[in-house]
Amino acid sequence: MTIAAVQSNPTPAILPGSGGMRGALSDLFWRRPKFLLTLMLAPSLLWLGIVYIGSLFALLAQSFFSIDEFSGLINREFTLKTYGDLFQAANLDIILRTVTMAALVTLASAVIAFPIAYYAARYARGRWKALFYLGVMLPLWSSYLVKIYAWKLILAKEGILTWLLAKLNLLWLLDAWLSLPVVGGNSLSVSFTGTFIVFVYVWLPFMILPVQAALERVPGNLVEASSDLGASPGQTFRNVLFPLALPGIVAGSIFTFSLTLGDYIIPQIIGTSRLFIGQAVYSQQGTAGNIPLAAAFTVVPIVIMGFYLWGAKRMGAFDAL
Amino acid sequence: MTSAVSFKQVSRHFGSVRAVDAVDLEIAAGEFFAMLGPSGSGKTTCLRLIAGFEQPTAGSISIFGERAEGVPPYRRNVNTVFQDYALFPHLNVLDNVAYGLMVKGVGKTERLKAAEEALSLVRLPGYGTRRPGQLSGGQRQRVALARALVNQPKVLLLDEPLGALDLKLRENMQEELKSLQKVLGITFVFVTHDQGEALSMADRVAVFNDGKIMQVGTPEDIYQRPNTRFVADFVGSSNVLPPDFVQRYSGQHRWGSLRPESIRVSSATSGDGVAARLVGTNYLGATTRLALDADGLRLHAVVPAGTSLPAEGEAVMLTFNRDSLHLMDEPA
Numbered sequence: 001m002t003i004a005a006v007q008s009n010p011t012p013a014i015l016p017g018s019g020g021m022r023g024a025l026s027d028l029f030w031r032r033p034k035f036l037l038t039l040m041l042a043p044s045l046l047w048l049g050i051v052y053i054g055s056l057f058a059l060l061a062q063s064f065f066s067i068d069e070f071s072g073l074i075n076r077e078f079t080l081k082t083y084g085d086l087f088q089a090a091n092l093d094i095i096l097r098t099v100t101m102a103a104l105v106t107l108a109s110a111v112i113a114f115p116i117a118y119y120a121a122r123y124a125r126g127r128w129k130a131l132f133y134l135g136v137m138l139p140l141w142s143s144y145l146v147k148i149y150a151w152k153l154i155l156a157k158e159g160i161l162t163w164l165l166a167k168l169n170l171l172w173l174l175d176a177w178l179s180l181p182v183v184g185g186n187s188l189s190v191s192f193t194g195t196f197i198v199f200v201y202v203w204l205p206f207m208i209l210p211v212q213a214a215l216e217r218v219p220g221n222l223v224e225a226s227s228d229l230g231a232s233p234g235q236t237f238r239n240v241l242f243p244l245a246l247p248g249i250v251a252g253s254i255f256t257f258s259l260t261l262g263d264y265i266i267p268q269i270i271g272t273s274r275l276f277i278g279q280a281v282y283s284q285q286g287t288a289g290n291i292p293l294a295a296a297f298t299v300v301p302i303v304i305m306g307f308y309l310w311g312a313k314r315m316g317a318f319d320a321l
Numbered sequence: 322m323t324s325a326v327s328f329k330q331v332s333r334h335f336g337s338v339r340a341v342d343a344v345d346l347e348i349a350a351g352e353f354f355a356m357l358g359p360s361g362s363g364k365t366t367c368l369r370l371i372a373g374f375e376q377p378t379a380g381s382i383s384i385f386g387e388r389a390e391g392v393p394p395y396r397r398n399v400n401t402v403f404q405d406y407a408l409f410p411h412l413n414v415l416d417n418v419a420y421g422l423m424v425k426g427v428g429k430t431e432r433l434k435a436a437e438e439a440l441s442l443v444r445l446p447g448y449g450t451r452r453p454g455q456l457s458g459g460q461r462q463r464v465a466l467a468r469a470l471v472n473q474p475k476v477l478l479l480d481e482p483l484g485a486l487d488l489k490l491r492e493n494m495q496e497e498l499k500s501l502q503k504v505l506g507i508t509f510v511f512v513t514h515d516q517g518e519a520l521s522m523a524d525r526v527a528v529f530n531d532g533k534i535m536q537v538g539t540p541e542d543i544y545q546r547p548n549t550r551f552v553a554d555f556v557g558s559s560n561v562l563p564p565d566f567v568q569r570y571s572g573q574h575r576w577g578s579l580r581p582e583s584i585r586v587s588s589a590t591s592g593d594g595v596a597a598r599l600v601g602t603n604y605l606g607a608t609t610r611l612a613l614d615a616d617g618l619r620l621h622a623v624v625p626a627g628t629s630l631p632a633e634g635e636a637v638m639l640t641f642n643r644d645s646l647h648l649m650d651e652p653a
Contacts (some may be wrong), residue, residue, distance in 0.1 A: 225407035229421035
C-alpha cells in the first residue's frame with residue numbers, strides 16, 4: 001500500500017459509539033471502573049454481610065441468653081449463665097475430645113496430602129494431571145452419607161478390612177489395636193480410630209488442593225538452587241519446600257480442622273457414643289431445645305479457629321504469600 | 322595447567338532430542354570460560370551437567386580430576402548463579418546468602434559474618450535485612466552472586482546471569498564480574514547467547530550449535546578466524562562468502578568470511594574491486610552499517626559515522642585487504 005492510499009483511507013480516527021443503552025453503559029463502565037466494580041460486588045457483599053454474617057451474629061447473640069429450666073422458654077436478657085453451663089466438666093470433655101480429633105485429623109491429612117500434592121504440582125503433566133484432579137475430586141461427587149455408610153461396612157467386624165487382615169494373618173494387630181484404651185473398641189466402626197479414618201478420608205481433598213496450589217507456585221529452580229548450595233533432599237524439604245508450602249497447608253488445615261470441629265454426622269454413624277461438639281449442638285438445639293447452650297457450643301470452634309489463625313500468622317505461615 | 326572441568330564424549334539426550342551430542346571439552350582451572358550459542362544449542366544443558374542437575378546419557382565428566390557422574394548437586398563443590406536468580410522468597414537477603422553455609426552446619430554468627438562479607442564483595446553491604454522481593458533486578462543478581470561465592474566453590478557456573486538487566490547495568494556487571502573473577506581466581510563458566518558479552522569477558526569461548534561445540538578458542542580466534550559458516554555468522558555477524566567468490570580472490574575453492582569492518586566502500590564506478598549496490602543504511606551511533614548487494618550476494622559493511630555515503634540504490638565499489646579474507650575449515 002502506498003502512502004497516498006493510506007491517507008485516502010476513509011475510516012475516521014475516532015469511531016462513533018455503538019449507540020443505545022449498551023453502548024452508553026460500556027462507555028460509562030470504561031470511564032468509571034470503580035462503578036462497575038461496586039456493581040459487581042454489591043450482590044455478594046449484601047449476601048455475605050447481611051444473610052451470612054448477620055445470621056451468624058444473631059446466632060452468637062443467642063449464646064448470651066439463657067433458658068428457663070422450668071418452662072423451657074428462652075429468657076432474652078444478657079447473661080453469662082450459658083457460658084457457665086458450657087464450662088461444666090462434661091461439656092469440657094466434649095470440647096477437648098473434638099479439638100484433639102480435629103488436630104489429629106489435620107495432622108494426618110497434611111502428612112498424607114503432601115506427597116500427593118507434591119507429585120501433582122511437580123511431576124504430573126497433561127493426562128496425569130487431569131487424572132489427579134479427577135481422583136481427588138471424584139469422592140466429592142458422591143453423597144457424603146453414602147460414603148460414610150460405605151465406610152461403616154468396610155470397618156465393621158464382618159467388613160472387608162477385617163477379612164483382608166485375616167487373609168494376611170494380621171488380625172492379631174487389629175485386635176491389639178482395638179484392645180487399647182480410648183482408641184480401641186469392639187470393632188473399628190465403633191471406635192475413635194474408625195471416626196478418625198473416616199474424617200481423614202472425607203476431608204483429604206480439602207487439604208490436597210490448597211497444598212498443591214501452594215507447591216505449584218514454588219518455582220522449580222528454588223529446589224535446584226537449594227540442592228546446588230549443598231542441601232540434601234531432606235534439608236531442601238525443611239528449609240525451602242515446607243516453608244513455601246506452609247500457606248497452603250494452613251489453608252488446608254483451616255478446612256480439615258474447622259470441618260472436623262463442626263461435623264455431627266460422622267461421629268454419630270461411626271464411633272463411640274461419646275459426643276463431639278457438632279453432636280452436642282445438634283442435640284441441644286433439637287431434642288433439648290436449649291438454643292442458648294447450642295449457640296455457646298458453636299462459639300467454641302470460632303474462638304479456637306481465631307486462636308489458630310493468630311498463632312499461624314505469628315509463626316510466619318503467611319509470610320510467603 | 323590443572324583441568325577444572327573435563328568432558329569426554331559427553332551426550333545428554335532427551336528422548337530423541339540430542340541436547341548435548343558427544344561433546345569433548347576442557348576448562349582450565351582459574352579460567353573465565355564462556356559457552357556461547359543460540360537458544361537450544363545445548364550450552365545450558367552442558368552447564369547443568371556440570372552442576373549435576375542433569376546426568377549424561379553417555380560419556381564421562383570430571384571436575385578437578387574427580388569423576389562426577391552419579392554425584393548429586395549437593396555433593397559437588399560447584400555453585401550456580403541462575404538465570405532468574407532463584408532467590409528464596411521466604412528468607413531475607415542475609416539468610417539467602419548464608420543458606421549454603423547453614424545447610425553445611427556452620428554456626429550462626431560465623432555464617433552471618435561470612436554472608437555480610439560476601440554482600441560487601443558484591444557491593445551490597447547493609448542490605449541483609451531486606452527481602453528479595455524488595456530489591457531491583459541488578460541487586461538480586463548481586464545477591465545471587467554473593468550466595469554462590471560465599472561457599473567458595475571450585476567452579477562458579479553462571480547461566481545467562483545478565484540477560485534480564487538493562488544495557489547500562491549489564492555493561493557495569495560485565496566489568497565487575499571480570500574483575501571479581503581475577504581477584505578470586507575461581508573458575509567461571511558463563512553461558513550466554515550474547516556474542517559481545519562472551520567476547521568481552523571470557524578468556525576462552527566455546528561456540529555451541531545443535532548440541533555440538535563448533536569451535537573453542539580465545540575471543541580473538543573466534544572473531545577473526547571462525548572455522549565454520551555458523552561461527553562466522555553467529556559471532557559478530559561476519560560476511561560469509563561462497564566458495565566461488567572466494568576462489569576469485571584467494572585461488573582456493575573454500576568458504577570464506579570477511580568482517581564487515583574490513584570492507585571499504587567507495588563511490589567509484591570503475592577500477593579494482595567488487596561492484597555492488599548500496600541497498601540500505603543503518604545508523605548505529607559510532608558507526609554506520611551498510612547493506613550491500615554484490616550481484617545477488619548480500620554483504621554488510623561497517624563504516625565510521627560521518628563517512629560521506631552515496632545515496633541508497635547507487636552503485637558502489639567494494640575493496641578489502643586480501644589478508645582480511647579468512648578461509649574456513651568447513652568443506653565447500
